[in-house]
Amino acid sequence: MDGSFLIGSRALTTDETFRAIDPSTDEALDTDFAVSTTDHVAEACKLAADAFDSYRETDPEDRATFLETIAAEIEGTDGLVERAVAESGLPEARLTGERGRTCGQLRLFAKLLRQGRWANVVVDNAMPDRQPMPRADLRQRRIAIGPVAVFGASNFPLAFSVAGGDTASALAAGCPVVCKGHPAHPGTSVLVGRAIQSAVKKCGLHEGVFSLVQGTSNDLGAALVKDPRIKAVGFTGSRGGGLALVEIAQKRPEPIPVYAEMSSINxxxxxxxxxxxxxxxxxxxxxxxxxxxxxxxxxxxxxxxxxxxxxxxxxxxxxxxxxxxxxxxxxxxxxxxxxxxxxxxxxxxxxxxxxxxxxxxxxxxxxxxxxxxxxxxxxxxxxxxxxxxxxxxxxxxxxxxxxxxxxxxxxxxxxxxxxxxxxxxxxxxxxxxxxxxxxxxxxxxxxNAWPTGVEVSYAMVHGGPFPATSDPRTTSVGTAAIERFLRPVCYQDLPDALLPKAVKHDNPLHLPRIVDGESE
Amino acid sequence: MDGSFLIGSRALTTDETFRAIDPSTDEALDTDFAVSTTDHVAEACKLAADAFDSYRETDPEDRATFLETIAAEIEGTDGLVERAVAESGLPEARLTGERGRTCGQLRLFAKLLRQGRWANVVVDNAMPDRQPMPRADLRQRRIAIGPVAVFGASNFPLAFSVAGGDTASALAAGCPVVCKGHPAHPGTSVLVGRAIQSAVKKCGLHEGVFSLVQGTSNDLGAALVKDPRIKAVGFTGSRGGGLALVEIAQKRPEPIPVYAEMSSINxxxxxxxxxxxxxxxxxxxxxxxxxxxxxxxxxxxxxxxxxxxxxxxxxxxxxxxxxxxxxxxxxxxxxxxxxxxxxxxxxxxxxxxxxxxxxxxxxxxxxxxxxxxxxxxxxxxxxxxxxxxxxxxxxxxxxxxxxxxxxxxxxxxxxxxxxxxxxxxxxxxxxxxxxxxxxxxxxxxxxNAWPTGVEVSYAMVHGGPFPATSDPRTTSVGTAAIERFLRPVCYQDLPDALLPKAVKHDNPLHLPRIVDGESE
Incomplete structure (x- = not known):
């Protein structure tokens, strides 16, 4: 078992280590997992920032292929379900299903990227003769918000952890991800992290698109959320944990959104x-x-x-x-x-x-x-x-x-x-x-159903008013989760040569557009 | 000149008053404006909460008519531009233009409501035979977030004040509005407030859809943001003012989003x-x-x-x-x-x-x-x-x-x-x-343009990363401003009789929909 953590294309170790505990026996499992330091967090965030401008402007098709490659790499990872069973105490059938859900989720975001609605391209054509004032050419699209910090959740070691819903939607949006693995399942995390790392390489992307830091202290997560290069946070866990991250994020010189899914009695x-x-x-x-x-x-x-x-x-x-x-x-x-x-x-x-x-x-x-x-x-x-x-x-x-x-x-x-x-x-x-x-x-x-069981689809909303989540305007499951990691930018009278592909006049990415208020 | 403030359908006065100052002379203008108390704030918020369920479910066509009625009422308000000139020191031509912008903005949101994309209806049809698990019928729409607090801005006494962009987009979304008028232009505020109040009555809406509180102290605004019935805040003004509101909103037992447009050197x-x-x-x-x-x-x-x-x-x-x-x-x-x-x-x-x-x-x-x-x-x-x-x-x-x-x-x-x-x-x-x-x-x-001059249109983004705004995911000008006051809700297998009109199977509101991932 690999005990390293992943900073860009590298796998690193340190002298400080921790072990996973099998909850069914309370015994430590094999493998010493290296603990990342706050310097490693900073390094991962720097790489993510370096990767950001190129990664966010990859064609949607390229990001779709990347997500599909991650899915294939996960499916090709030997021993993943077994390790997740040992680290979580969840049954094998459940984790096999969860692996399918994780890969299906990545593939659904790939499909979404190809459909293109996510970019929300809106064009108001110039009206040079309008009275009393002409109207400029205005083009809006949504771009990735920046590098995203993802916290692995304990209760979904695959579907809401290293390559889970937060990571899939952030990567789909064009955001590099720095993931903090949940300390309960470090082996599962590194196996999945290696799959993503391998997909980054196979797809020829900047190594900073993904890093995985590991450790047991809250300080590590705090350092990640505090890093000025991080622009949004995805978290699923306890109310206390979520609120702590929200507070850290709001006290930054530049506050950032935290999407924390926390507490619900349904x-x-x-x-x-x-x-x-x-x-x-x-x-x-x-x-x-x-x-x-x-x-x-x-x-x-x-x-x-x-x-x-x-x-x-x-x-x-x-x-x-x-x-x-x-x-x-x-x-x-x-x-x-x-x-x-x-x-x-x-x-x-x-x-x-x-x-x-x-x-x-x-x-x-x-x-x-x-x-x-x-x-x-x-x-x-x-x-x-x-x-x-x-x-x-x-x-x-x-x-x-x-x-x-x-x-x-x-x-x-x-x-x-x-x-x-x-x-x-x-x-x-x-x-x-x-x-x-x-x-x-x-x-x-x-x-006439039961709330357990959350479909990963277009219409799903896995969210809700506080304290179910820290942001009732979003969902963490389903394709709309991508919207958490996008922000709108408007281009006014920019020459076509300077416009990003998504809003060029001849629409080379074939994105669906709203033109002068009507769907094209 | 009317010196009252407006709580639902009533116009109230108190013994404590203040006057507007003509900035061109530093002299007080006529009319004593009654100062609202925090009890009035609570009353306005209670009415807004009472109005919420009925107002948010008005047909889009009815809300469009309401917005158009507000515009007509504003245009029919005698002495509005003159009063705004006296209270702001801005030239008449500018304020005449701003009145046109304010009414145009309301009418653009009316058009948007009729187009229906804002509701973001997404349908995933049931797949009862899917293996290994059937899929339920899932229907997503966006609903109004709740009563909204709007703070009038000093620099746009019409277009970003009582019936300005924040109010127009919140009302369009289906949110009742409790507005705190800017103390620099109380007369302008009450004239516009009366126009909205009259439109509420003409359209047969619940009186709680709109209230206007007035006063010079920060406590009044703080009480408004603290009120548990308020679910979002719109503000344009200084960095200090915006951050103070953000802090109040985040310290509530239920934190709420604040859309503060604050500081930019462009x-x-x-x-x-x-x-x-x-x-x-x-x-x-x-x-x-x-x-x-x-x-x-x-x-x-x-x-x-x-x-x-x-x-x-x-x-x-x-x-x-x-x-x-x-x-x-x-x-x-x-x-x-x-x-x-x-x-x-x-x-x-x-x-x-x-x-x-x-x-x-x-x-x-x-x-x-x-x-x-x-x-x-x-x-x-x-x-x-x-x-x-x-x-x-x-x-x-x-x-x-x-x-x-x-x-x-x-x-x-x-x-x-x-x-x-x-x-x-x-x-x-x-x-x-x-x-x-x-x-x-x-x-x-x-x-090759200059940033002053912000088109009110579909593609406009008047927003940006902190501290330009407190939320980079949104805009406060243009039709996308409506998204600030909406949140998604998903309906799973609800009988048609219980579904809101927006997501009923036969689509009685004729809203554009995404069905099974494709635009209808």
């Missing part, structure tokens, strides 16, 4: 007709979604809201029974497991909270025991602690007196990644009144 | 062939752009960069002579005049800065005397003070040794709204090397 609302018709099925499906991957999804259904009554009793009973049978699964790290246990304990100790069920006890390290709670709408409204995310397979059922109280519960919630409706046709009129609230609170509204 | 680069061919004409045109409106434009050309030599001497001589003949004009407020004088004094006292010329001395209050300085590229690179904006008709010529030094001067600059090239064909090769730097630094790049 309310699920059970409507009366649906609950009556299929409460037991819903109860089982709920526990399936809740316990999937030990509940370590940003979109885990952390709260269920419904009207109190026998139909909800049936739902809760079925859910409790299913949950009691749920086998404990290894969590991603010892720290996450500890936080989960503390969160569960804290929730169970709140007044007006009843523990409905706990998952089966298991043997072995860092096994997360699922937890199901219930409370009243009144208590939930009164006590904001009940709405705090417990990362893992914990969820709370909120029993409401009527739909006014349901509305109040939802209005009181912070921003969310998702909100889910379980509805039958007879519920539509009631649901209609809640949809506007949910639109204000969440990035994605689902009906 | 470099103009004179290339050798152009300078040789038409140095004298450029010198005259430069002073024309510099002294226009007493230099009180965000896009005022505050720095000229060129190679030292006889051609630059000729340019500088002509500019100096033209500037000496420039008659002093009334500045917007006593405070702005004082800051200008202090800025000029500070710049003139810097080592390696030579005062080339001052404008004619004039009589009367608050007359801004133009000022022209020069320095060396070396000094400009060494001393960041030389690159600070002096708001008003002050500019500095930077004499460089070669184009490497020009590049260094530009690289050292902070973010800018504009960058201008004065070039002839023989300069193209040299210019090509600088364009990438300028793209990184500025929102708009012009050739």
């Amino acid at each position: 309310p699920v609302i059970l409507f009366p007709e649906a609950l009556k018709a299929r409460g037991k099925d819903l109860g089982k499906a709920y526990v399936g979604s809740l316990t999937l991957g030990s509940g370590q999804f940003c979109t885990n259904p952390g709260v269920v809201v419904a009207l109190d009554g026998p139909d909800l009793d049936a739902f809760a009973d079925t859910a409790a029974k299913a949950l009691e049978e749920a086998q404990p699964q290894v969590m991603l790290t010892g720290g996450i497991h500890k936080n989960y246990d503390q969160g569960v304990q804290k929730l169970s100790g709140q007044s007006d909270v009843k523990t409905l069920a706990r998952g089966a006890e298991g043997t072995g390290c860092n096994r997360g025991r699922a937890a199901l709670f219930e409370t009243t709408g009144e208590a939930f409204i009164r006590n904001p602690e009940l709405a705090h995310e417990v990362f893992g397979a914990a969820s709370i059922i909120v029993r409401c007196t009527d739909f006014d109280q349901v509305a109040q519960v939802l209005e009181g919630m912070e921003g969310q990644l998702t909100a889910t409706l379980q509805i039958d046709e007879g519920d539509h009129e009631t649901a209609k009144k809640l949809v506007p609230i949910l639109e204000r609170k969440a990035g994605r509204i689902l009906a | 470099p103009v680069i004179l290339f050798p062939e152009a300078l040789k061919a038409r140095g004298k004409d450029l010198g005259k045109a430069y002073v024309g752009s510099l002294t226009l409106g007493s230099g009180q434009f965000c896009t005022n050309p505050g720095v000229v960069v060129a190679l030292d030599g006889p051609d630059l001497d000729a340019f500088a001589d002509t500019a100096a002579k033209a500037l000496e003949e420039a008659q002093p004009q009334v500045m917007l407020t006593g405070g702005i005049h004082k800051n200008y004088d202090q800025g000029v004094q500070k710049l003139s006292g810097q080592s390696d800065v030579k005062t080339l010329a001052r404008g004619a001395e004039g009589t009367g209050c608050n007359r801004g005397r133009a000022a022209l300085f020069e320095t060396t590229g070396e000094a400009f690179i060494r001393n960041p003070e030389l690159a600070h904006e002096v708001f008003g008709a002050a500019s500095i010529i930077v004499r460089c040794t070669d184009f490497d030094q020009v590049a260094q001067v530009l690289e050292g600059m902070e973010g800018q709204l504009t960058a201008t090239l004065q070039i002839d064909e023989g300069d193209h090769e040299t210019a090509k090397k600088l364009v990438p730097i300028l793209e990184r630094k500025a929102g708009r790049i012009l050739a």
Whole structure:
């Protein structure tokens, strides 16, 4: 196993090292991973800045090929899934799927680049005879924002880590990436980093397009965000971690955007007709979604809201029974497991909270025991602690007196990644009144599905108002994620010779354009 | 003259009042304007929140009609231009033009709403048979972000004040607006506010769609930005003012975006062939752009960069002579005049800065005397003070040794709204090397024009990296300004009955859509 980190085309080592821990045994895995210093961070950022002007002006087709090459290199990397299993405790099938998702994501951005809408070319032709003043020739396009810092996420060692959604969208936009690998899976990170490094070389790009720094201290990430050459940050993780990066970014002489995807409890609302018709099925499906991957999804259904009554009793009973049978699964790290246990304990100790069920006890390290709670709408409204995310397979059922109280519960919630409706046709009129609230609170509204499972596509929004993310205007999954790393520039009366290809008069890149207000 | 402020459909007064000052005489104008309290701010924000769900879901056609009605109401407001002249010291012709720009801006957003691209509807059709997992029906649209706080700007009492670009784009997006009028032109503000209030009524909209609070203290604006119901802020003004609002917004329990357009010195680069061919004409045109409106434009050309030599001497001589003949004009407020004088004094006292010329001395209050300085590229690179904006008709010529030094001067600059090239064909090769730097630094790049004069159109970008604005991803002029007040929401498998019109299956609003990745 390769223990180096990657600065441009080089693989470097240092005397200070760390090891990955297998969370299923709490034992250190083989390989000493070299810790990058803040000097290495600066070196990576300098290379990224050096690469920026040439990389951002590569033809979209060339960047598309580059992304596809990364995907192929990842698919050709031996031992990647095995290493990710050892470092994350996630099952092999899940990580095989995640590798497919990672490569599919890169290929979707390649397709997007070829379609060209991302460049948002807008042309207002000159009107030299306009009265009282002529109009100049004005051409707008979006260009890459600059070198981007990407923080690997623990819960998606492939799809939201070194070559994950943030990296794919930043590279697609034309931004060099300096990635800080998550310290929980350094081996996975370096394997994927090597794949990107190899693709950079094969595609003849400037070596500064990608670097990977590694280490366990927060100082490394702070140095990365502080570096003046970094112009945006992508992060998925805890609320505390995200807010710390936001603060660092805002205190820079030049503040920069941080796209932090942080905290969400993903309310699920059970409507009366649906609950009556299929409460037991819903109860089982709920526990399936809740316990999937030990509940370590940003979109885990952390709260269920419904009207109190026998139909909800049936739902809760079925859910409790299913949950009691749920086998404990290894969590991603010892720290996450500890936080989960503390969160569960804290929730169970709140007044007006009843523990409905706990998952089966298991043997072995860092096994997360699922937890199901219930409370009243009144208590939930009164006590904001009940709405705090417990990362893992914990969820709370909120029993409401009527739909006014349901509305109040939802209005009181912070921003969310998702909100889910379980509805039958007879519920539509009631649901209609809640949809506007949910639109204000969440990035994605689902009906008769479960929020875990996020499609990588054109229409997806994996985002939402604070604290779901630090920027409600964006998504971190799906093609619209590219917009986070672009900014508009307007060219006024520039001679064609000086115009970038994207806005030249004869449109050599064949980009779709809005001309004088109309789609071409 | 009406001295009230406007909370929804009401016009209110209080015992505490203030008066507008005619900057040309430093005398108070008639009319006591009532000062709004923080309770009024809260009331306005509550009404805005009450109005939000209904207003944001008005049909685009209805919002277009509303914007057009505002324009007509403004055009029908007697005495508006006269009052703006008295309160701002700007000439009548300029304010008549600005009224036209304000109304044209509202009508352009009406047109944009009817075109529908702003809603960014993206549909990924369900793929129930997809392997290994079916795909849900996914529909994305952009919805209004929430009630918006708009701060009137002093230097555009109409086009960037109560019904200016920020208000027009926020209302177009579907956001209710709570405006804080600029204390320098309260009468102008209330006249325009009344026009909007009347349009709200005529169009049968919720009264909370618009409120106008007035006052002279910063506390009022702070209370507005702190109000939890406000979800975004539009501001044009000083760097200090903008950064103060950004800080307040970031310290909220729910941080919100602030679009502050703040500080820019708008470099103009004179290339050798152009300078040789038409140095004298450029010198005259430069002073024309510099002294226009007493230099009180965000896009005022505050720095000229060129190679030292006889051609630059000729340019500088002509500019100096033209500037000496420039008659002093009334500045917007006593405070702005004082800051200008202090800025000029500070710049003139810097080592390696030579005062080339001052404008004619004039009589009367608050007359801004133009000022022209020069320095060396070396000094400009060494001393960041030389690159600070002096708001008003002050500019500095930077004499460089070669184009490497020009590049260094530009690289050292902070973010800018504009960058201008004065070039002839023989300069193209040299210019090509600088364009990438300028793209990184500025929102708009012009050739053979002057940056004052900002077209309101589809392709315009009036924005740029910090500190030109607090958010380089946006523009505050032109149709793309609407994007600042929208956020994406995705609907997954929602029954058609529950979908908002914008994303219903039969597309009743006839919005342009991207379906399965292709434009429909």
